[in-house]
Amino acid sequence: MVKIAVAGGSGKIASGIINALAATKKHEILIISRREPTVTENTPGVTWAITDYSDRKALTEILHGVHTVLSFVGGAQDPGSVIQKNLIDAAIAAGHRGTTLVCGEGQYPRVSQRRQQGKEGELISNVLEYTLFQPGLLLDYFVPPGSTTFPNTQELWIDFNKHRAITLEGKDGVFTLTSVEDLANIVVQAIDYPGEWPVVGGIQGTTISGSELLKIGANVQNREFDITTLKEEDVRAGNIESPWIPHFADPSLSSEQNQQFAKLILKGSLLSGLARSWVVSDEWNRLLPDYKFTRAWEFLEKHWVGKG
Structure with missing residues (x-):
């Protein structure tokens, strides 16, 4: 102890x-x-x-x-x-x-x-x-509210709840998805790990492209997503013309400020996918080889089949 x-x-x-x-x-x-x-x-x-x-x-x-x-x-x-x-x-x-x-x-x-x-x-x-535990993007953001103990209140550019997504024309972002449960279990095991911790502590659940994630969403919900396509140059310039923006609400900010932050978050999310900023390494996977991660499609199927 x-x-x-x-x-x-x-x-x-x-x-x-x-x-x-x-x-x-x-x-x-x-x-x-x-x-x-x-x-x-x-x-x-x-x-x-x-x-x-x-x-x-x-x-x-x-x-x-x-x-x-x-x-x-x-x-x-x-x-x-x-x-x-x-x-x-x-x-x-x-x-x-x-x-x-x-x-x-x-x-x-x-x-x-x-x-x-x-x-x-x-x-x-x-x-x-x-060690820097790095799980990438959390899978729990993509499940129905209340499905896990993680309060996923932040909308993302891929919105499973409303069957819609925003993508970049001709481009496909890539990111690592890890569940909160897997992240927590790895941290618990890391506490007891007898060896030296790696400085970069990647925790790799599933590394996947945006298009692959959309296919999973369509399959587990048995319906296609409504896709909004933006040009990369427009997004980089901050010229985001979309029928919807992922909702962002900070009670300490004004409505106008929240709208500005929402566009910045969307811009960062789309460009991060291209830069693979959410793709992480697998140091803890290799140090704890007996641990079985929940794959993205298994996790999303469990939480979405019959609920789409």
């Missing part, structure tokens, strides 16, 4: 992994968050520590006695990676193993670069063991 600290533990992805860790009844889990837990978040074996992450000394105290840190803080939550830097320095000061889980295009290179620099230029890899 070891003590595991989960930074940003109140988030959507973190919750699935915390539940998987708690289910093993092997570890003590400490959630580090900026907010107080609700009554429904009280889980046996799980405690909370409230912090704004700004005080490195306080963070170091919180991390004393912790064996492993799982960090889910990043992106828009942490401009300039200030929280990540404080968390890394506190983990080094507390003297234990550390890991960062990042999910989403564009975050891997920035976080990985930070991981290569410690205080006064010392390589972090010399003082802190870490």
